[in-house]
Amino acid sequence: MESISPVSNQVTQPTTTTTSTSDRSRRKRRKKSQPSTVDSSSQSSQSTSLEKWRSEKQQQIYSTKLVRALRELRISQQPSSSSSNPRGGGGGRAVREVADRALAVAARGKTLWSRAILSKAVKLKFRKQKRQRVSNPTTTNTRTTLLTTGSIRSKKQRATVLRLKAKGLPAVQRKVKVLSRLVPGCRKQTLPVVLEETTDYIAAMEMQIRAMTAILSAVTSPPPPGHDGGHTHMLG
Amino acid sequence: MSGRRSRSRQSSGTSRISEDQINDLILKLQQLLPELRDSRRSDKVSAARVLQDTCNYIRNLHREVDDLSERLSELLANTDTAQAALIRSLLTQ
DSSP states (O other): TTTHHHHHHHHHHHHHHHHHHHHHHHHHHHHHHHOOOOOOOOHTTHHHHHHHHHHHHHHHHHHHHHHHHHHHHHHHHHHHTTSSSOHHHHHHHHHHHHHHHHHHTTTTTOHHHHHHHHHHHHHHHHHHHHHHTTTTTTHHHHHHHHHHHHHHHHHHHHHHHTTTSSSHHHHHHHHHHHHHSSSTTTTTOOHHHHHHHHHHHHHHHHHHHHHHHEEEEEEEESHHHHHHHHHTTTTO | HHHHHHHHHHHHTOOOOOOHHHHHHHHHHHHSSHHHHHOOOOOTSSSHHHHHHHHHHHHHHHHHHHHHHHHHHHHHHHHHHHHHHHHHHHHHO
């Protein structure tokens, strides 16, 4: 009797404690999971967006993506480069597009500009087909249509940016409008959105430049000391 | 900060965004710019100046990326050396 009771007590106690701890741990996990996701999302969107683009890991991820994409580009360009024309200028634009697309993919679709870059790549193909069909009758017609759409677009831009009278200064408004045109995908966005996208976009571009410079310096094995110094000045 | 963000999203339809939020964003932008990072005189640097410098900085970054991609495309044109060197760079990274 006496021997059994403490045993039973001992047996029951751990089970109760285990269940209680498991409940507590479950509750803790649930409680932790909710605020942790909230914290991580808020952090990732604000303070750690800069850290994200400045981490070594992110740069390595981007570099490998870029190198892979460049290899595919080279393979697709090889049959044309075998001809006598050296495609210096055209090839540069293709590389730029590839680099931008890789950068947008590295952003994981959380930002406006990355989604805009990715959708641009798809839209360009459709537009090229349309322009080829339209330009066949007359070239002047296409030019006028492009001009009119440009003016309509600028009017719409003014309307959406001017509606925000938080910063009513016309100088600030004008500059934010110019800025919104520079950052992809921000032409019809509100002022705080444009500013946020700009911060992320600048950090991303800095990383892009660092990665591309690293690739270039790794590939051009005998490094002329003058070139690299001149290009790293921008980033301080 | 997360509360402020959610509030701003809800109210952005009615376009009532406080100046404080905008000033915060402009301050954050200012710290990104290499020119204005060192002199953190937030009183003396106007928002217009920060925005102007941001535009210039973004244009400079675009120009650099274009220049780098030109150089990369020249490299890609020289197939044999580029292929070996790319593989080398991947391995060393």
